[in-house]
Amino acid sequence: MLTNSTIVRFIVLSKHRLSSIAAPQMAARQLEWLFLTPQRTSRPEREQQWLQGAVSERITWRDAQQLTLYRWGNTGPKVLLMHGFSGRASQLACYAAPLVAKGFQVLAFDAPAHGESDGVQTSLPEFADALLHVGARLGPLHACIAHSNGAAATTLALSRGLDCARTVLLAAPEDLQGYLQQIGRWLGFTQRAIWACQRRIEARYAVPFSELRGALLAPRLRVPALLIHDQEDQVVPISEGQRLAEAWPHAELLVTQGLGHSRLLRDEHIIERVQRFICATLPQPACA
Known part of the structure; x- marks a missing residue:
């Protein structure tokens, strides 16, 4: 028996398929809008608790656009948290208290068109530009912890000179x-509409997708990296994490089971493992 959700999905697929055949350029514009427009959702209670104690400020980026920056702690090596597409800074705020307790200063920001920051649409190249801007403003970073599209943006930003000693x-x-x-x-879009959409996005951000491939950027990176990926990730297949780790000269891949794409962020064992990696090069008793 067909459920309501199955019927709705069939209608959406049929609509996109027909529009792709009848008007592929119009369909490409529609896919472009869908692909570049993140969803903004409210913070769950746990994220509101993690944000307690953070000091927030608004910083100016390009064209007077404002980004919201969060800060925990005032001294110590700086660790920057970077969320993914349709995410928000508070998703990674579970790292703040443990790292501050270890003597770090923790910072995070809502990417363009995300969270409390300005904007409606964005994509990977803009994520990386914003990360470079914030990184330059904050000074040298001891580490960056990034998730999903934020991780891809971090790889791109590192290849473009982000001053960061190690990354997760x-x-x-x-x-x-x-x-x-x-x-x-x-x-439900046709291949013709998808390729047309890619050309539109490449022209919009003045960079071909081929130059954003992590496996092509990684070989020239010398920043030690810890890559953590779950075998059951339904959003980003583990094969992508494996390719990136194989191409990165100083990378370690940690494979998990049963955490998926998002639970990975707040698992206690992962948080502890990340702390050990970040503390590895610091003199004792800084991370005791």
């Missing part, structure tokens, strides 16, 4: 083109 990438995607293909097919 959680559920990192490696191939933006593959992700667009996956989303486009899932929504």
